[in-house]
Amino acid sequence: MFKYVKKLEYPVNVQKKDLKMAKNLLAQYGGPDGEWAAAMRYLNQRFSMPDERGKALLTDIGTEEMSHVEMIAAMVEQLIKGASIQELEEAGLSAQYVEHDHALFPVDAAGVPYTATYIETSGDWDADLVSDMAAEKRAKVTYENLMRMTEDPDLLSPLSFLRQREVVHYQRFKELREYYKEVYQKEDFK
């Protein structure tokens, strides 16, 4: 079961309104390598991990990703707060306004809605873990691109934290896969 802790994993205090960055950050909210996709991917894949190490790691990384969903949501909310219709239009967010007003809705940076196909469950630990490692790498690249698009330290600080978590998650998935390869003697390309 899940229980809520009434705090963020890492503080988000964005003072400056920036609608273009709000739109860009949606990549990590409802995008294919975004935090929702990551959380749902691991929390589904954990059911078909072959042993206790995999079940534990995917549960715990999946849970941490839920905290990252909340951080991205907080950033978008704070960046968009109090924006006028004109400001939303200028930032390319008029379609967002028409359907969702100022509310959060999981789409990517181009407005493409989140879809369950981002949740890659194959029932095969090797296929799942390779996919997870790739997803962490892609999310790291996305964070680096986002960090190049702003000079606001209020955004750079949490983005830097989130980028680094992708590095650690990648490493743990890799170590788990190496362990499984040893235990189950599965060769690449076999």
Next chain:
Amino acid sequence: MYNENSNLFEPYQGFIHGNMFKNLYSPFGKVYEIKPMNEQAEILTYIDMLDFACIDLGLYLDVFPDNVQMIQLYNQFKEEKKKFMEQYEETYGPLTLSSRALQVTPWSWDEDPWPWEV
């Protein structure tokens, strides 16, 4: 376990680096310090950093469950975090629905601000 020769950052440094493991740290731009604006934010930073240390050591232990020193350190951080949480909740209200701060009326769980509010 963490000293200048250790592979581990101490919790605050680990927290601001987003990584407790020095050998895994991948730099990109600068490291941002946390600057608490008041006493509430300061205690919250202690909770955040110890909570983070537990999360990161926990992921390591999921894959390497036989590391005795790491398990001891996990439990040490968990206990320290508990103390700061009790101190925080006594003054600023509950962080979880298991908090002792929930005995007051009106129901204190509702109280603003929620975590996404500045």
